Amino acid sequence: MFSLFSEYIAKAFKCLLILLFVSSCEDKNITLVNKGASDYEIVILDSSTKYSSQSAEILQNYLQKISGIKIDIIEESSQSTKTHKVYIGNVLNENLQDQEISIKTENKNLIIAGGSDEALRNAIYEFLERYLNCKWYAPNVEDIPSLKAITLPLNINYNYNPEIKTRTVHSRLFYENHDFADKRKVTYEAFPFYVPNGKVHTFHRFLPEEKFYKSNPEYFALRGNKRLPTQLCLTNKKVLEIVKDSVKAMFQRYPESSVISVSSNDNTQYCECGNCKEIDKEEGSHAGTMIRFVNEVAKSFPDKTISTLAYQYTRKPCKTKPLKNVLITLCSIECDRSAPITEKCTDFADDIKGWSALTENIRIWDYTTQFTNFLAPFPNFNTLQPNIQFFRDYNTKWVFEQHSNNPSELFELRSYLMAKLLWNPDANVDDIITDFTNGYYHEAGSYIKSYVDLIHKELKKHPDFFLFLYGDPSQAFDAYLSPDLLKQYVTFFDEAEKAVADKPEILKRVKVARLSTDYAVLEACRKSISEDFKLSEDTKSLIENFTSVSSEANIVLMNEMGYTVKDYGSAYVKSIQVALQPNIASGKKVTLLTKPKKYANENPQALTDGALGGSNFYSNWLGFEGNHLEAVIDLEEEQEISTVSTAFLQVTNHIVFFPKEVTYYGSIDGNRYSKLGVVLNETPLNKKSKVNDIQYFNLETKPSRLRYIKIKAENHKKAPYWHHGAGLPSWVFADEVIIN
Known part of the structure; x- marks a missing residue:
């Protein structure tokens, strides 16, 4: 009898503890929704604007997505007798600055406010992300939790006033999707x-x-x-x-x-x-x-x-x-992106300090992508935060991060990360990247994060490397794009694709993400950096896949000069054809009669080394500034010659023009030369000339037995008066000479 009574008391006591615990939890939390119902209503202040109503609707919509419950929106003067409220607007009469947001709880009411219509909308999205774990990774890619109960801490008291007031990320993801720009709190255009x-x-x-x-x-x-x-x-x-x-x-x-x-x-x-x-x-x-x-x-x-x-x-x-x-x-166009501005671009850092002593009205135009190769690997993530923090510390209220606008390497991640850092320069970068890769790429995310981590780690091993906005992958083939590392990156993306092979939409995202690695591999093959990376028939399938994935993802441009993926694909196929055709000049000695400058290490053998130049002058092109190209190729013995071809590059905005004409000469003894023929520029220079292009100056001549071939490419010498570089020396860039 006593035992049964004791058991009864013990159970009762246990129930009491549970009730007290539940009661205690309820006292420490606000429950907006529970078991398919809510005793809250969303209240718009009578002084609100139509934009306040829109913000209230955003909140209502996402609360419904999360819980399935649509909470009523009412005006302040029409409040019902429901116990609790979600106030949209400054009901506490806080002295909020224009961009300041406020999220508070009081007497179990939730109050979301902002110092302006824009700030109020920002406050709504900040509340949803910070307290309800809503995620917006890209347009139409969101991760919204599904909950039977929506609870909040009872003692929320959050104010935030972003130090950077006008935040722009130059990305079409924001310009073409204003709702997504709102969620990431950036502008709709480059120049608002x-x-x-x-x-x-x-x-x-x-x-x-x-x-x-x-x-x-x-x-x-x-x-x-x-x-x-x-x-x-x-x-x-x-x-x-x-x-x-x-x-x-x-x-x-x-x-x-x-x-x-x-x-x-x-x-x-x-x-x-x-x-x-x-x-x-x-x-x-x-x-x-x-x-x-x-x-x-x-x-x-x-x-x-x-x-x-x-x-x-x-x-x-x-x-x-x-x-x-x-x-x-x-x-900051001149700066090295391999390290923060304060470390590797100290002149620019000094200039910011100097201007900040003169004015508080500063707008930073920063650069975050390799503009000559949008899709190239560009490991600058570790510089983004310290640079933005530095800008903030020196009177910068307006930051324009010139992303590529068009898709570039890891475009969605870059756009997301930049927006996050402009809103909060002190956010944890690694956490942001991890959250994004897991949320956007699902099971493939860990492999893509591994790629991001490794390529940045490898760059740090080369402190003298200059990560340039107008550089080229070829500059990194002995650094973070070495043959062994390229193999590892390929493995990461192979594993990433396998991990989401049964998720077609996620697989597409992974294929787009690996375009930068595929591009680096293609360029490595063009330059023949190793036995594993050289032009062959097998390379055709890689370029076909590259152009196909790009087309499906609506990726059109390779660089800021208007060079298209289609142009790149066509030129690359031509490169394969050139590389695979017989060439009796291959590896033969080249003697220059005019002096080159800077590029391809000024090595005359760049003309016969089998490494073909790409769309950028850093990519194996031999350059001549203000002077003609004159070169002699020694074939070592007399051979029957009927065709000669040389490739030339044009990048008009960098004062790189096709030669006016190319003249080929032949000789048996290297002393007396006869003219074999002249090849004129098919597209003479004018204001509407294609900005970025490659042209082959091909000559077919009557077969002759010759040992020496001389090439003379006529430089324009100076940019024409109508060009932005008027009066400056113009360049001629040449690459592989094919003789048969």
């Missing part, structure tokens, strides 16, 4: 608030060369003893009047715009007239003439912002302070 046709490099828009140069050459830069339409003469008063009139007209045409760029053209051919030179000397920087000029423009538009560039020759700060309505856009 700007006059549409006045965004950057605007001098040529204000005074077009076609309209003013011939009649008024004095408006333009004096270079040596000649005026050239490369830049404007900023001490010419008439130029100032024309620019002011143009700015006024543009603002009148676009009255909703608040910013316009008054900035240099994209070259370093500044004016060297006496007046401009004197000011720049006095100011200690070529920015001197620029800031004085822009300040004069800004005085006429006190209610607008006049943006200008601290870029290349104007990057160093001057002595004159920019006016308060002048926005300094500071560009």
